[in-house]
Structure formats: structure tokens, C-alpha cells
Amino acid sequence: MASKEKKDARDGNSAKTTRRETILRLIASERIATQNELSRRLEEEGFPVTQATISRDIRELRLVKTAGNGGYYYEVGKPSEKYHAPHKFYSLYQAMVRTVDYAQNLVVIHSDTGMAQAVCAAMDSMDWPGVLGTIAGDDTVLVVTRDEGCAAELVQSLREIQAGR
Amino acid sequence: MASKEKKDARDGNSAKTTRRETILRLIASERIATQNELSRRLEEEGFPVTQATISRDIRELRLVKTAGNGGYYYEVGKPSEKYHAPHKFYSLYQAMVRTVDYAQNLVVIHSDTGMAQAVCAAMDSMDWPGVLGTIAGDDTVLVVTRDEGCAAELVQSLREIQAGR
DNA sequence: GCTATTCCGGTATAATTATACATTTTCTCC
DNA sequence: GGAGAAAATGTATAATTATACCGGAATAGC
Numbered sequence: 479m480a481s482k483e484k485k486d487a488r489d490g491n492s493a494k495t496t497r498r499e500t501i502l503r504l505i506a507s508e509r510i511a512t513q514n515e516l517s518r519r520l521e522e523e524g525f526p527v528t529q530a531t532i533s534r535d536i537r538e539l540r541l542v543k544t545a546g547n548g549g550y551y552y553e554v555g556k557p558s559e560k561y562h563a564p565h566k567f568y569s570l571y572q573a574m575v576r577t578v579d580y581a582q583n584l585v586v587i588h589s590d591t592g593m594a595q596a597v598c599a600a601m602d603s604m605d606w607p608g609v610l611g612t613i614a615g616d617d618t619v620l621v622v623t624r625d626e627g628c629a630a631e632l633v634q635s636l637r638e639i640q641a642g643r
Numbered sequence: 644m645a646s647k648e649k650k651d652a653r654d655g656n657s658a659k660t661t662r663r664e665t666i667l668r669l670i671a672s673e674r675i676a677t678q679n680e681l682s683r684r685l686e687e688e689g690f691p692v693t694q695a696t697i698s699r700d701i702r703e704l705r706l707v708k709t710a711g712n713g714g715y716y717y718e719v720g721k722p723s724e725k726y727h728a729p730h731k732f733y734s735l736y737q738a739m740v741r742t743v744d745y746a747q748n749l750v751v752i753h754s755d756t757g758m759a760q761a762v763c764a765a766m767d768s769m770d771w772p773g774v775l776g777t778i779a780g781d782d783t784v785l786v787v788t789r790d791e792g793c794a795a796e797l798v799q800s801l802r803e804i805q806a807g808r
Numbered sequence: 809g810c811t812a813t814t815c816c817g818g819t820a821t822a823a824t825t826a827t828a829c830a831t832t833t834t835c836t837c838c
Numbered sequence: 839g840g841a842g843a844a845a846a847t848g849t850a851t852a853a854t855t856a857t858a859c860c861g862g863a864a865t866a867g868c
Contacts, residue, residue: 512824531847533826542707544720555709583746595781610744611751613780624746677854696817698856
């Protein structure tokens with residue numbers, strides 16, 4: 479089996495993870511109507527997988543097929559239900575967040591791929607002081623605070639949560 | 644045909660409309676996993692229709708089937724539609740934007756959930772002076788301006804629009 | 809009232825998706 | 839490194855969903 483190039487797989491950068499990142503990118507930029515269509519595109523991107531695997535990916539990424547302009551296509555589902563229980567945020571946060579940092583009045587949170595929306599929604603529900611707003615991509619949440627002091631405080635709080643209190 | 648009780652149909656309160664209202668109520672309160680299941684529940688509610696009709700209802704109501712806790716079920720989808728007509732910006736903006744604020748050289752716009760992309764696209768199409776770029780999440784648009792002065796001007800303009808001019 | 813037109817919805821079926829099962833790959837613990 | 843466990847994925851197929859086609863009811867125009 480010397481031909482297999484599965485050299486990653488260490489830090490969470492498995493084939494599955496990168497494939498799912500690709501899926502998210504594809505459905506964000508193209509109108510993908512069926513899983514077979516997605517399968518074809520994925521193969522072009524270097525991920526030869528069957529429809530069955532894609533069905534499982536779609537379930538776990540919480541993607542949805544919705545009726546848009548002239549036909550159905552896939553897109554990311556609603557980020558999450560609103561969490562209003564602070565203790566839920568902590569476990570969510572600990573499970574998904576990888577790194578936290580800030581520069582000036584911006585806090586950047588890196589999460590597991592596809593989880594940023596959920597982290598973002600949880601953050602929003604906490605109504606943190608000094609936070610003007612949050613934006614989530616696939617694996618990054620950007621938090622805009624009023625000033626650098628607020629950012630520093632927020633980062634400290636988040637790191638305490640991350641460390642398990 | 645005196646046996647037919649189609650007494651509504653006047654003001655938009657057709658059988659179809661009330662059936663769809665019922666569908667929305669059902670999926671909001673129960674975990675409906677398949678269209679056949681929904682068909683059964685609808686029949687109990689007094690709407691004997693086939694799966695085909697439900698499929699059409701689901702398409703037009705923009706419902707989605709998503710993977711939740713232990714299985715798939717239906718729920719309402721995101722309302723997002725992309726408008727690209729600049730002159731529509733004002734009404735779009737007034738309809739969707741909730742708050743506007745800025746810190747340093749960043750303007751943060753909060754919109755209705757799922758509308759940030761549309762607001763962002765509309766913003767882009769306006770080619771505002773001093774705006775370096777925009778990023779949209781689900782309910783937040785971040786606008787990066789050249790400096791704080793530009794941000795302040797932009798916020799003032801946006802608030803005037805918000806106030807109806 | 810009569811005809812044309814549009815809308816609605818059923819039937820049957822094609823298209824699509826989910827999954828049981830088997831196989832391979834990866835991980836874990838010695 | 840090897841045995842066993844767990845995760846991942848393909849195969850084949852069952853389950854589910856979308857739609858072409860058609861008929862009947864409502865609506866509009868005359």
C-alpha cells in the first residue's frame with residue numbers, strides 16, 4: 479500500500495475533515511442540487527467518495543436541501559437553536575473551540591470546522607458586555623468589541639472557560 | 644354536488660392556505676420525520692392529502708429536513724434570498740436591519756437572521772466611499788472602513804436611512 | 809349559461825436519499 | 839509490531855421525495 483498518501487490524520491486534519499470543509503465551500507459557492515452532483519464535484523476536487531458517504535456528511539454537517547430560485551439546492555442549516563442556558567455554552571465551547579486571540583478590538587476564535595456558527599450563536603445568547611457583534615465563518619468566529627480593553631477581558635474569560643474554569 | 648363543503652376560498656383562506664398553516668403548526672410543535680408522517684397527521688387534522696401535495700407544500704413553504712437529535716425532521720428554512728438591485732437597498736435595509744454601531748474603523752450591522760448576506764450584497768453594490776470591504780455572517784455584517792471618520796459617516800448615513808430618511 | 813384558462817391535487821413513477829451490512833482503514837493499548 | 843476495537847466507507851437496496859401527466863374544480867370573460 480505504498481501508493482496511499484494519507485499523511486495527515488494527526489491533528490484533526492483527516493480526509494473526512496478536509497472533505498467536509500470542501501463540501502461547505504462548494505455549497506457556499508455553487509448551486510448543488512443533488513448528492514450525485516456533489517459527488518461529481520468532490521471527485522474533481524480530489525475526493526472520490528460515493529453518494530452514501532455524502533449523505534452521512536450532510537447529516538453530520540446539518541446541511542439542508544431547500545427550494546430556491548428554480549429548483550432545490552443544498553445550503554447550511556440554521557446555526558442552532560438559541561441556547562439560553564449558560565452552562566450549555568461552556569460544554570459547547572470546550573468541545574469546539576481550539577484557540578482564542580485578539581488584536582485591538584477584535585477577538586478571533588478558531589473552532590472545529592463547521593462549528594463556528596454554533597459557537598457564534600452561543601456567544602450571542604450570552605450577551606457579553608462590550609461586544610458589538612459576532613460573525614462566524616466555517617471555523618472562525620470574529621467578535622467585535624468596543625475597545626481593546628473589552629477584547630482583553632473577553633479573551634481572558636474565554637480562556638478560563640477553555641481551561642475548565 | 645351539494646355535498647362539497649368548500650365554503651372558504653374567498654379572501655385567500657383557501658383549503659391550501661389553511662392546510663399550510665397547519666403544516667407550519669405541526670412541524671413547529673412535533674418532530675415530523677417524513678412526508679408520509681405529515682400526511683397522517685394532516686389527515687387527523689382534517690386535511691386528507693397525499694404525499695405529492697405535501698411535497699409541493701414543503702417546496703413552496705421553503706421547509707427543510709434537517710438532522711437533529713436522533714433522526715431527521717422538518718423545520719422552517721432560512722429566509723435568505725439574494726437581491727442585487729441597488730435601488731432596492733433602502734427598503735431592504737429598513738426591513739432587515741436592526742442595529743448599527745461602530746468601533747474604531749469597523750461598522751457592525753445587525754440584521755434579521757439569515758439576512759446579513761443580502762444586506763451585505765446590497766451594501767457592496769452601493770460602493771460607499773471609504774469602505775474597504777464587507778463580510779456577512781448569518782445576522783451580522785461587518786464593514787471595514789479606512790478610518791474612524793469614515794465609519795462615523797457611514798453609521799450616520801445608515802441611521803438616517805433607518806429612520807426613514 | 810358557456811367556454812377558456814388557471815389552479816389544485818391525485819396517481820404513478822422516476823429521482824433522490826438513507827441505511828443495513830460487509831469490508832477496509834485507523835486508532836488504542838499493550 | 840500486533841490484536842482488538844472503533845471509525846470510515848463502499849455496495850446494494852429500502853425508504854423517501856419530486857414530478858410528469860391527467861382530471862376536476864374554480865375563475866374570468868363573454
